[in-house]
Amino acid sequence: MTGTSSGKVSWHEARLLVAETGRARALPVTTAPIAECLGRVVTRDVTAAGPIPHFDSAAMDGWAVNGHGPWTLVPSVGDGSALTDARATAIVTGALVPVGATAVLRSESSVLRDGVLSSCRPDEPRPGQHIRLAGREAEAGELLIASGTELNPAHIALVASAGVDALSVRPSPAVDILLTGDEVSTSGVPAPGRVRDGFGVQLPGLLAMLGGAAGPVRRVPDDRKATIAALSSTDAPLVVTTGGTGESSADHVRGALRALGADFVVDGVAMRPGGPTCLAGLRDGRLVLALPGNPLAAMVALITLGGPLLGTLRGRPLDELETVRSVELAGRPGTTLIVPHRSSDGVAIPTGWSGSAMMRGLAAARGLLAVPGEGLHPGGFAQSVPLPWR
Numbered sequence: 001m002t003g004t005s006s007g008k009v010s011w012h013e014a015r016l017l018v019a020e021t022g023r024a025r026a027l028p029v030t031t032a033p034i035a036e037c038l039g040r041v042v043t044r045d046v047t048a049a050g051p052i053p054h055f056d057s058a059a060m061d062g063w064a065v066n067g068h069g070p071w072t073l074v075p076s077v078g079d080g081s082a083l084t085d086a087r088a089t090a091i092v093t094g095a096l097v098p099v100g101a102t103a104v105l106r107s108e109s110s111v112l113r114d115g116v117l118s119s120c121r122p123d124e125p126r127p128g129q130h131i132r133l134a135g136r137e138a139e140a141g142e143l144l145i146a147s148g149t150e151l152n153p154a155h156i157a158l159v160a161s162a163g164v165d166a167l168s169v170r171p172s173p174a175v176d177i178l179l180t181g182d183e184v185s186t187s188g189v190p191a192p193g194r195v196r197d198g199f200g201v202q203l204p205g206l207l208a209m210l211g212g213a214a215g216p217v218r219r220v221p222d223d224r225k226a227t228i229a230a231l232s233s234t235d236a237p238l239v240v241t242t243g244g245t246g247e248s249s250a251d252h253v254r255g256a257l258r259a260l261g262a263d264f265v266v267d268g269v270a271m272r273p274g275g276p277t278c279l280a281g282l283r284d285g286r287l288v289l290a291l292p293g294n295p296l297a298a299m300v301a302l303i304t305l306g307g308p309l310l311g312t313l314r315g316r317p318l319d320e321l322e323t324v325r326s327v328e329l330a331g332r333p334g335t336t337l338i339v340p341h342r343s344s345d346g347v348a349i350p351t352g353w354s355g356s357a358m359m360r361g362l363a364a365a366r367g368l369l370a371v372p373g374e375g376l377h378p379g380g381f382a383q384s385v386p387l388p389w390r
Helices: 013-022 151-163 203-208 224-232 255-260 295-313
Strands: 030-033 062-065 071-073 087-091 104-107 110-113 116-121 143-145 164-168 174-180 212-220 238-242 263-267 269-272 278-281 286-291 324-326 336-345 347-348 368-372 381-386
Touching: 013 263, 013 269, 013 278, 013 295, 013 336, 062 071, 143 151, 174 203, 174 224, 203 212, 203 238, 203 295, 212 224, 224 255, 238 295, 255 278, 255 286, 269 295, 286 295, 295 336, 295 368, 295 381, 324 336, 324 368, 347 368
Parallel strands: 071 087, 174 212, 174 238, 238 286, 269 336, 324 347
Antiparallel strands: 030 164, 062 087, 062 104, 071 116, 110 116, 263 278, 278 286, 324 381, 336 347, 336 368, 368 381
């Protein structure tokens, strides 16, 4: 339905719709060096090409020994010759254990006199002690990372240890940011009638936490032609706007989208705060996620709806909502209330300061509680969206 309003959908339905849209437009797969893959989603299973580690190595600094002590020291056997009975040679952590070594004796457990090595501990070394055997971490062909996994620093280190240099991944979606509003001040305490910019200073960082790659922030005056021009001049696959989503004479985002022939996937959500949020597809394939102008409303919408969109654009599945216990909370029929909450003794408790323009409650929160229209009963189960910075 191009350029027309489709009416508000429920918050749960909106999450499914944005996720389906992102899945249908998932970014193309690329091959990237592993140093550039942090935070990206791998698109193929990563298996061990060989055993990890690929050779027997020392787990401690000390002496590679053969048999029971005392041992006679011999020079390094790095030439490939075997360490014979009652012989020992110096070794450092991570070094190749020589053929014939039965254990590694730690330096701190050793006594060396006149070229003869012995242990000062009767229980050391036990057979195989302080030797990392080849294949102890993984055997050849073993699954290391499953397709669809978002790569963290440990994943990157793991594939490096497996000898992998590049991975098949989906890139982080580029995001253009357009901030509307003639009444916004960018520094200091704003004069009466003006508001301080709370978006330009944090949206790029929040988008990065959600998996996006934000470009420079652009500011757009409250003008229909300027809004159309700004939306027309972006080239990222996703555009995020703030403000201008209402129907007043100063709100031009919806009108601009209609003028551009946009197809509204979501045109308003039965949620508070964040109800005016919409997602539209432009004719050239770009998506526009239009957020409300109030700070909490915009951040709630970006986290709970933009998060699933960015995730599926990157090839991730829609994350399951967390289940928590809650205090008693009144609902609003036909609407999902999104309430910042903290946790106390396993119970989700609203932080307060949850007005659509307030940031204090979200700053103290660990999640966003979804309160259904019928409300929540004390001690009952509820759904929560975790915060990306938790």
